[in-house]
Amino acid sequence: MTTNLPKPGDAINGGQALVRALELEGVEVVFGLPGGATLPIYDPILESSMRHILVRHEQGAGHMAQGYAHATGRPGVALVTSGPGATNIVTPLCDAYIDSIPMVCITGQVPYGAIGTDAFQECDTTGITMAVTKHNFLVTEAADLPRIVHEAFHIATTGRPGPVLIDVPKDIVDENNPRSAMQWYEATDADMELPGYNPSGEGDRTAIMAAAELITAAVRPVLYVGGGILKARAAESLRELAELTGIPVVTTLMARGAFPDSHELCLGMPGMHGNYTAVTAMQNADLLVSLGARFDDRVTGKLDGFAPGAKVVHVDIDQAELGKVRAVDVGIRGDCRLVIDSLIECIGELGGADAQSDRGAWRSQLSGWQEKYPLYYEQSEPGNLLKPQYVIEQLRDLNPADTIVASGVGQHQMYASNFWKFDHPYTWINSGGLGTMGFSIPAAIGAQVGMPDRRVWAVDGDGCFQMTAQELVTAAVERIPVKVALLNNGYLGMVRQWQELFYDERFSGVELGADVPNYVQWAEAMGCVGIRVDSPEEVGPAIAKANEINDRPVVVEFRTDPGENVFPMVPAGRTNSDVVVHPSQRGE
């Protein structure tokens, strides 16, 4: 619609209005797949400035929109048809909801008058997605479209971000239907009708001062940093706070990269598969300063034994998070960046760096743990099976520091999170809250579309790969040169690990087999380059070769040791004090 842009008052149809409204929100790319109900929306897309990327499955559209949003900070947009198109995108919506990813999903719907009659490809989309969206709309009049699109982007991107769905009946976008006739207007904030939505950003000053006092006095404090820091674009402020106070930082699975791993104050990832020092530091802390984190059970372990001696300062944009899981001593509702900035001021008023308690003993305890229990794996002897951790280390060392890594879900995700060094925010993209297998390939594609000049690697498992690999066809056709490191251990490895450790090695329903499918052939069939790696000495050259290919996607299949397990590990139902380290670090 770059040609003949509608002017206010022009008679246009709802389909044109929807497309124009998206353009006005700054949308540059839409991930989608058409159907009967969205035909009238797809027609004006031909004239639009927006790029449409045709996915091969609607789940791919959703995860691409998420990957795009993760990498760019701008809301991702997906466009799918009614019925099966809508149900296919429910998983990404739920994923975006639990990980607070801004995205707007437009679904086609049967004509308004046919709703509720079991029409062809009808489903109750707003009903189905009510619990997995921040909000959803059923549009009933064409004239509402510009306003609702504006409201949807506002809701998706402000406060605690999240997915918003707009369900659009066919008649109101179909130019042949009189119900689609409307007069164009550009919706502004003044047009929004959201009396119940007031996202507030500034934290309460008195509470912030109380937090500053707790921080200044704490002897064994930890900054417990979650994905909210990234949503608030607060990485700079966080660094200033950490350096001012000298307090060590743990970055959760959703916050990897929010604080540089190479910084001396960084302890890395806490939680079920976190490193020993990060887990144990939280466990022994006298103060946890939670910034945009939500005390997920994968972080806390058994709750009543979690950080038993710690006071808690909890900062979150979402009031409902404060005290939800762990009682707080000071709860501050607000945007992490604004709150951290005022916290820095308040700490300054209390004397700043000089007024901080003596934490020498805490620091030496932490470095003692780091020395005794570093992240560890046993490198294989030449001719033996490849270790997945080694593959991640090589990837890390042979790629620029700002490479974007998108991960699937399973053992490979934990190896990637732990063994990569994240020194830049927005370089780690994964499905943390929902743990959606198949996330990585479409998320990597979305990230690459948003960040065309950056290198993007998907780190995937063989189980995950088989769930969404078809999107590599999308990437090949659209010339989106993502690279996939497929860690093929022939198993649903993470589940296999639990069966080995907690079910007496009774392996049930976890063996995929490493040889079928033939991943190299599959990659080639999808228009990608396929490379297979069996031994450690081939790893580096294969990565180097993949990095040279920029006109199509590359899949490097690494045949890894099927018996390798992720350590450390906090067994489910146990407290974090029971963290189990690598077998070779036990004893004493």
Place this chain on the structure above:
Amino acid sequence: MPHNKFHTIVTTVENKPGVLARVSGLFSRRGFNIESLAVAPTDDEKFSRITFTVDVESAPLEQVVNQLDKLINVVDIRELDPEASVSRELMLVTVAVGRERRTAILELIEDYRAYVLNENLTHMTLSLAARPAKLDEFEVDLRPYGITELQRTGRVALPRLDETPI
């Protein structure tokens, strides 16, 4: 009955389709049963008030209230302390009345300040708006005569006024 577990929540919501489903969904997801529910537009037709009574412990309820507050269509939400609020429920009840019982029932009607809405030779339909506990008592007193039909509304409530001297 453990009365301390009953909570009355009053929400002001946008008067739009689907809002009740969003609100009640937050309760059903957690397996909380809504004991009583009343929905009607307020004096401003753009908004409705949903008043509901739930039978849960306070801590999980606080969570639900926080989640309710996040719903885009929910404008305001308050929990009403029974001590600091006034509440009413309406009951319509049809009782069997023979000639000899009529006087006794008319006395009950007078005592409770109920109304006769409809009657014939054998039956009477009464209405009573009162505190829920009072409705329970009325029901008990009418039962011996034979209740043929009974319908109660959800509870509505408003905060008690401050005791400022006039």
